[in-house]
Amino acid sequence: xxxxxxxxxxxxxxxxxxxxxxxxxxxxxxxxxxxxxxxxxxxxxxxxxxxxxxxxxxxxxxxxxxxxxxxxxxxxxxxxxxxxxxxxxxxxxxxxxxxxxxxxxxxxxxxxxxxxxxxxxxxxxxxxxxxxxxxxxxxxxxxxxxxxxxxxxxxxxxxxxxxxxxxxxxxxxxxxxxxxxxxxxxxxxxxxxxxxxxxxxxxxxxxxxxxxxxxxxxxxxxxxxxxxxxxxxxxxxxxxxxxxxxxxxxxxxxxxxxxxxxxxxxxxxxxxxxxxxxxxxxxxxxxxxxxxxxxxxxxxxxxxxxxxxxxxxxxxxxxxxxxxxxxxxxxxxxxxxxxxxxxxxxxxxxxxxxxxxxxxxxxxxxxxxxxxxxxxxxxxxxxxxxxxxxxxxxxxxxxxxxxxxxxxxxxxxxxxxxxxxxxxxxxxxxxxxxxxxxxxxxxxxxxxxxxxxxxxxxxxxxxxxxxxxxxxxxxxxxxxxxxxxxxxxxxxxxxxxxxxxxxxxxxxxxxxxxxxxxxxxxxxxxxxxxxxxxxxxxxxxxxxxxxxxxxxxxxxxxxxxxxxxxxxx
Numbered sequence: 001x002x003x004x005x006x007x008x009x010x011x012x013x014x015x016x017x018x019x020x021x022x023x024x025x026x027x028x029x030x031x032x033x034x035x036x037x038x039x040x041x042x043x044x045x046x047x048x049x050x051x052x053x054x055x056x057x058x059x060x061x062x063x064x065x066x067x068x069x070x071x072x073x074x075x076x077x078x079x080x081x082x083x084x085x086x087x088x089x090x091x092x093x094x095x096x097x098x099x100x101x102x103x104x105x106x107x108x109x110x111x112x113x114x115x116x117x118x119x120x121x122x123x124x125x126x127x128x129x130x131x132x133x134x135x136x137x138x139x140x141x142x143x144x145x146x147x148x149x150x151x152x153x154x155x156x157x158x159x160x161x162x163x164x165x166x167x168x169x170x171x172x173x174x175x176x177x178x179x180x181x182x183x184x185x186x187x188x189x190x191x192x193x194x195x196x197x198x199x200x201x202x203x204x205x206x207x208x209x210x211x212x213x214x215x216x217x218x219x220x221x222x223x224x225x226x227x228x229x230x231x232x233x234x235x236x237x238x239x240x241x242x243x244x245x246x247x248x249x250x251x252x253x254x255x256x257x258x259x260x261x262x263x264x265x266x267x268x269x270x271x272x273x274x275x276x277x278x279x280x281x282x283x284x285x286x287x288x289x290x291x292x293x294x295x296x297x298x299x300x301x302x303x304x305x306x307x308x309x310x311x312x313x314x315x316x317x318x319x320x321x322x323x324x325x326x327x328x329x330x331x332x333x334x335x336x337x338x339x340x341x342x343x344x345x346x347x348x349x350x351x352x353x354x355x356x357x358x359x360x361x362x363x364x365x366x367x368x369x370x371x372x373x374x375x376x377x378x379x380x381x382x383x384x385x386x387x388x389x390x391x392x393x394x395x396x397x398x399x400x401x402x403x404x405x406x407x408x409x410x411x412x413x414x415x416x417x418x419x420x421x422x423x424x425x426x427x428x429x430x431x432x433x434x435x436x437x438x439x440x441x442x443x444x445x446x447x448x449x450x451x452x453x454x455x456x457x458x459x460x461x462x463x464x465x466x467x468x469x470x471x472x473x474x475x476x477x478x479x480x481x482x483x484x485x486x487x488x489x490x491x492x493x494x495x496x497x498x499x500x501x502x503x504x505x506x507x508x509x510x511x512x513x514x515x516x517x518x519x520x521x522x523x524x525x526x527x528x529x530x531x532x533x534x535x536x537x538x539x540x541x542x543x544x545x546x547x548x549x550x551x552x553x554x555x556x557x558x559x560x561x562x563x564x565x566x567x568x569x
Contacts (some may be wrong), residue, residue, distance in 0.1 A: 006138070011145040014132060018125045018153045025119060025157055028448065029167055034110035036487050040164075041375050042172035043454070045112055046486035052096040052107035053208070053493060060097060065090050066269050069483040072492050074516045075509075081270065083483070085282050086271035087278050089262045091216030092175035097330045109491075111436065112170050119178045120157070120166035127152035127385055128184040134351060137191060138344055138394070144430045148390050151437045155385035158441045162306030164451035165378045173375050176217035177382070183209045183220075184354060187227055188421075198278030214258035218366075219379060220301065222358035224255065230350040281368040300363065300370050304377040305453065309384060310444050316388040317380055321360060324352055324393050327399050342402040345395065352391040356383040389437040397429055460550055461492035467545045468494040468519065473512065474552075475505050476521040477531050496521060502533045502564050518560055524549040536563045 002061045025032075036042055051067040058072050067090050068082040095115060100107045126150040156162050165174055183206060190202045213220030228251055231237050237244040266272050301314050308525035327349055331341050357377050363370045370376040461481065468474060474481070474496040481488045481496035489495065499505055509516060520526070520537065526549075540563065543554040555563065 004012075005140055010142045011129065011132065013146065014128050014149055014153075015125065017150065018121070018128055018157070021153055021157050022121045022124065025120075027164060029163055029452070030169055032449075032452050032455060033113050034108075035168070036109055036458060036491070037168075037337055037453040037456050038485060038487060039453035039539040040451060041169055041373065043487060044375065045109065046488075046490040048093060048096055048112055048170050049083075049107055049109060049490035050105070050486045052082050052100065052112075053490065054098045055093060055108055056100050057493075058296075060090075064265055064268050066265065067093065070495065071489070072470065073473075074514060075473055075495075077513065084269050084271055084274070086266065086269075086274050088172045088217060089215040089258065089265075091212055091214075092170070092172045092216075094212075095175070111129045113167055116166055116168075116170040116174060119174065120162060122178050123166070123181050123381075124153050124156035126185045126563040127156060127183050127382070130188050131386060131390055133185075134188050134347075137188075138347065147430050148435055151389045151434055152385040154441045155389070158382055158448065159309050159381065159384075159444055160448055161378055162381055163448055165308075165375055168452065169375060172217040172372075173219075173378060176213060176219050177379065179209050179216060180220060180223050181382070183213060183223065183390045184227065188276065188351070209252035211258050215256045215262070216290060219358070219362050221255065222362045223354065224334070226354040226358045228252075230354050233350055234346060237537040249511065278492075282366045296364075296367050296371050299372070300377065300442070304370075304374040305380060307374065308377050309380065310440070310513075312440060312443075313380070313384055316384060316440075317356075320352075320356060320383060320388045320392050323395065324387070326355060327395055328353070330399065333558055342398055345402060348391055348395045348398060352383075352387045352395060355391070356387045359383055389433045389440075391451070393433050396555070397425075451478050458488065458491050460521075461488050463545070463547045463550050463552075464492040464494050464496065464521075468492070469517075471515055471519050472519050472554075473497075473509055474519040474521065475478070475499050475508070476523075476531055477534075478523050478526045479521060500529065501531060502560065506564065516557070518555045520553045520555065522551045522553065524551070533563045 036045065047067075049374075054063060054068060054071065055065075063079070066079065067085040068079065069085060070076045070081070070082040072192055095111055096107050099111055099115060102106075103111075131152055132145045132149040134140065135148060140148075185287060186202050186206050186209070190199065190206075193199045193202055210220075210224060215223070228248075231247075237247045266275060305317070327345070331345065331349060334341050359382065362379070363376065366376075366508075458480065464474065464481065472494070474494055476496055476498060477500065478498075479496060480498035481492050481494065483489060483495065497508060499508070505520075509518065528534070537553055540559070542559060545552040545554070
């Protein structure tokens with residue numbers, strides 16, 4: 001079998017194994033598919049569902065591609081009253097909206113879950129392929145590269161964090177990970193591409209991914225910056241100042257274009273001040289965000305990371321950072337001394353830095369965000385799957401090999417042992433990381449589904465969605481559909497206001513312009529407070545919509561006044 005055919009066979013095996021394991025995980029968590037809960041940050045999915053449904057119904061162009069809290073309704077007759085959410089550009093909503101347009105169906109929880117699962121599969125697959133290609137570039141035989149490429153598949157697909165966040169929770173923190181992986185995969189793959197047209201195709205794909213990633217989450221910027229520094233470190237931007245300047249400009253152009261669009265949106269919709277305050281809050285530098293950032297290590301590492309990846313992951317990640325920084329300092333020392341740095345060390349150091357450092361930088365810049373949101377730990381699946389079990393062992397090996405090679409003329413027992421046991425060491429370098437990763441994943445397996453909360457019933461919201469129209473304003477003495485958390489509103493597509501009297505209803509609708517209908521929800525079997533006028537409501541001949549224990553009474557303003565006066569017709 002020729003070398004190319006053998007390589008293709010191993011790539012096919014990676015795809016088949018990743019697909020098989022992924023399929024098993026889908027079966028295991030299928031009981032939670034197409035469900036929503038009020039717990040464990042599923043409000044993120046509610047946000048994505050709400051925004052994408054607004055886009056589908058109202059057109060993203062009408063909404064200026066904004067993400068708004070309130071639906072199009074008679075009491076929200078302009079964009080300012082719908083209230084803009086502005087912490088991020090709207091890239092996370094875009095794929096769900098496009099899916100709904102392609103399928104000609106409204107966005108749904110199942111659609112978001114399915115796209116999230118697709119992301120999970122793609123992340124695992126392309127991380128595995130990235131490791132395979134990178135190891136071949138380092139001179140590893142296909143078999144050894146194949147064995148180590150299985151580690152990302154295991155870590156990404158079989159840890160509790162990946163299983164939960166990549167199915168039931170989807171917003172910017174989850175949406176940005178697949179573009180990051182694809183971007184870095186292409187960065188690795190482009191080194192092997194000699195064909196000019198193919199190279200241009202890869203460059204164009206990276207530009208598009210860069211553009212979309214910057215429109216999705218700020219985390220992408222940190223990875224893009226790391227890739228840029230990697231190109232500088234490895235001398236990939238050219239030799240002359242002009243060449244470096246031109247290539248640098250071209251590299252950052254997608255980010256400039258994305259941020260220019262976001263700036264235009266902020267200017268049109270008026271969100272600059274809100275975005276600045278949000279940055280101060282999420283970074284813990286001000287605006288009330290300092291308190292959550294004070295106990296950062298305990299909140300983020302001891303809780304969020306340990307819950308999603310196990311307590312060992314905290315040691316693995318910090319240990320990886322320590323080794324990476326030590327080798328980085330050592331290489332800088334060699335450069336200052338004018339001594340050569342091994343090609344393998346530079347390449348492994350560069351990729352490990354790209355995969356690990358952005359995660360630490362982003363987490364510590366946005367300390368408040370990371371401390372209060374457990375999903376912020378998900379990004380560490382990338383270095384855990386690649387740096388800890390693959391790149392750090394390689395980095396230690398190549399650094400030690402080069403260190404001993406420099407002292408080949410000096411007597412040394414260690415160097416002789418390394419030379420005589422070269423094959424055994426190479427085999428251990430491949431099998432031991434896979435064994436450790438397998439043990440790590442196996443120890444986590446008893447709590448694979450530990451992050452999943454029980455699904456909840458949203459039949460009331462579905463009733464509201466079925467029967468409420470634009471001109472309806474809904475009230476209840478027992479229940480509320482608020483703007484946030486968004487799960488209820490994302491399904492009902494209509495606010496329902498909790499009130500304590502019919503007079504409060506009259507006050508609420510007093511400022512509404514145009515015709516409207518008042519809907520009053522009554523849930524049989526639920527506690528009902530004493531409200532003056534309820535008997536008149538029950539006895540009146542009003543239009544009603546019923547479903548099980550749920551009943552909606554429909555009244556005009558005049559009929560509401562009759563109920564208040566106790567004289568319904």
